[in-house]
Amino acid sequence: MSSPESETQRKAIPLESNPQSFNGLASQFGLDVDSVCFHDVLGFDDELLALVPQPILACVLLYPVDKETMYRKQKVEGSVDRTALVHFRQRVMNQCGTMALLHSLANTPNLPFRDGPIKTLFEECKGLPMDEAAEKLDIVDISAAHTAAALSGQSETPPDDVHPDGGFSAFVSQNGQLVELDGWNDAPLLHGPIQRDLIHSVLEVVKEIAESKQDIRFTVLALAPATQ
Template sequence: MRWLPLESNPEVMNAWASALGLSTDAVSFTDVYGLDPELLAMVPKPVYAVVMLFPISKEYETARAAEHERIVDQANRTVVPDNRLIFIKQTISNACGTIGLLHALANNPKIPITEGPLTHFVEQCRSKTPSERAELLEKDGAIADVHADLAQSGQSKVPSLDEVVDLHFVCFVKSHDPATPAEPARLVELDGRKAFPIDHGPMLSCQ
């Protein structure tokens, strides 16, 4: 199964989210222009998630494989338990944009979302495995239709359906361990091409 890719554009992302029930007057996606303090200061607060687009390279794929082996071998805290976050495996080509947005919204229950296709999908996901959630997404016509519609918008030329796209979206969210509520939130990477969520350690700030 293959979809057209979404453009990395706040207008496209907000239209996607609004179509599925997000009140973008209260919470919206915006550009992050850089990691310098003065540029980060321009980002509205609070920040619920970061959706990042980057190019896939041979070097990245090598590093991804090495990371997987290291985590599996060490069985350390870099793996987040399944019951703490909704993590969706990517089985649809070019669906990483929608999966990144789903990860951002599904793992932030304080974000106001009107009851509808998105809230229904998230509720179905709660008792499922990452692979079962991928199957739910494959069969979800409402989300597929919104993705297809918004993939035709934006400022970039729309690629053909069979064109190889070497760009990938991932999402970073904060996660609290219920067993240790006094500890700082953890920064967790949600990448549907990886086997599991990746815990990158404690956050210095939750803003």
């Protein structure tokens, strides 16, 4: 997703929404992808969901956006406990895929992470305001890792003057609530209690966006055990 004009003009190559790119980047960041990794969600029917190892710990959603719908607002009354969340302000255009990956990893407890700068970053940024967390992320500098993962994709790199028309969000569970994290939004979005499980609650959000935009171009990746 491209940034508003008031934001910095730093720009990255968009990350593809596929397990190869996400798992390659997650591995660089320190996740043991032989234990936990990202999987394609091929559909929301029970038969297709059964192909994804359970339990699903977090989801990354790629959905169509435009300037009018870039910032989605809080729809549910209540508040999110920010002291328990890691939420980065996005400062680089087209880096929303990597931001969604970071948000899903940082806010999923007990993941198999090796010691290193990203694990330390997550620990230091828990509960910080978004801009302070972004400052710490800049110090770590994920640009090289992001670029390597983006270039590993199957699509051609878009020209500099072409902006992707999709945006990524991460969906995580906090105290039984579905929380959406996006680096362009000023706050986490609370979607209410998880009624059945995380993936079915994400499906309800997908339906809401699809109905409002009359667009069915969605891709979902699930963070889950590597094997059943």
